[in-house]
Amino acid sequence: MLDKPAGLSSNQALQRAKRLYFAAKAGHTGSLDPLATGVLPLCFGEATKFSQYLLDADxxxxxxxxxxxxxxxxxxxxxxxxxxxxxxxxxxxxxxxxxxxxxxxxxxxxxxxxxxxxxxxxxxxxxxxxxxxxxxxxxxxxxxxxxxxxxxxxxxxxxxxxxxxxxxxxxxxxxxxxxxxxxxxxxxxxxxxxGPFGLDRCVTLAALEALKDAERLADMDALLLPADTALDALPTVRLTESGGYYLRQGQPVMVPNAPHNGMVRVALETGEFLGVGEILDDGRVAPRRLIVTGR
Missing domain, CATH: 3.30.2350.10 (Pseudouridine synthase)
Structure with a gap:
């Protein structure tokens, strides 16, 4: 979470943070005018797939x-x-x-x-x-x-x-x-x-740049939040390893005790985050946006 300074557009702030993290892909979740400051959630890599949930947030x-x-x-x-x-x-x-x-x-x-x-x-x-x-x-x-x-x-x-x-x-x-x-x-x-993110969870560009200059890369990484943090408002369903395999192949899977409808956050029983799914009329969970893991 970035505390955007005054005088920069949201995209200018994003590009500076993207360079600091050497991110190949990045996006922000709701523009702030150059005049404005404050909470600007930034998404890097696979997390950009879930930025819409913060765009839609209060x-x-x-x-x-x-x-x-x-x-x-x-x-x-x-x-x-x-x-x-x-x-x-x-x-x-x-x-x-x-x-x-x-x-x-x-x-x-x-x-x-x-x-x-x-x-x-x-x-x-x-x-x-x-x-x-x-x-x-x-x-x-x-x-x-x-x-x-x-x-x-x-x-x-x-x-x-x-x-x-x-x-x-x-x-x-x-x-x-x-x-x-x-x-x-x-x-x-x-x-x-x-959404769920307040100023208390934000870091300034100046602080990020100071960490980079001091080569405190581990401290920079510690400021990054898991990709599914943006999905706190969604219910979570957990799949077995085999269920996760079929979901990753694009196939809907049955999940016991799942919600009756709507979007859900999908994870393995081990806790590994898979992505976002949607409950179908027959109760199965269909993949909608999944994390690419290289498997």
Missing amino acids: KAYASTFVLGEQRSTGDAEGEVLAAADASALTREQVEEALGAFRGAIEQVPSMYSALKHGGQPLYKLARKGQEVERAARPVVIHRLELLDFRPGERAEVDVALECSKGTYVRSIAEDLGTALGCGGYVSALRRTRA
Whole structure:
């Protein structure tokens, strides 16, 4: 788990970590803007097969919104499009307005998001001065707590946010500013959790680079988590050695006492992780994404 620094894109942070580990294949599980910091799970090698389970996981953030200004990107890096004096705003007004963004809501993605249109990320189109129609998408805001309010012509709001995948924090800041009639944008954003992983399990790029410079390769390896760590939310089924053999050949196998449906994490009775399977209608487990072991 990487604690991404500000000023780097998620891909730039990934490439630096990939080089440090001499990884042939790597991927990250959910982009963070260059402005943002915090939890960025990275997958290396065979673990990239299971990155989708972290992409689909809930996320948590700590963020600061500035009220009284609208910016082109919805964050501090954009150009000022409009300004209004927010000094009359009160904490109570902000708290009341935040209520509309809790629970199941619909959200129009920002033009500066990584969402793709015609194979191109929206932010690339936005930088060319293009804007496309974006349909509102359902998201769930599990928690949106007002932590602090600092009044002024440019009022500042600190919030803690827990949300479903696909939530755009900058859109909440912009929509809150619109609701309050003064505009708003994100000035700071830190992801504090992605799925089961929090900041307490993260390492910085600087720390990784220091370990590499000191040739403490074993310590670097100790920071890597097993490939199935991303699958903690899935039930586990265990196979005999022969069952594992047939599963690796692509054949569904019967497993006693398996769940009735859904995706499962598959391991041998010895504990060796095999991959992800799916329960078929007849109760057998079919392989879906398996670890390649070279057997």
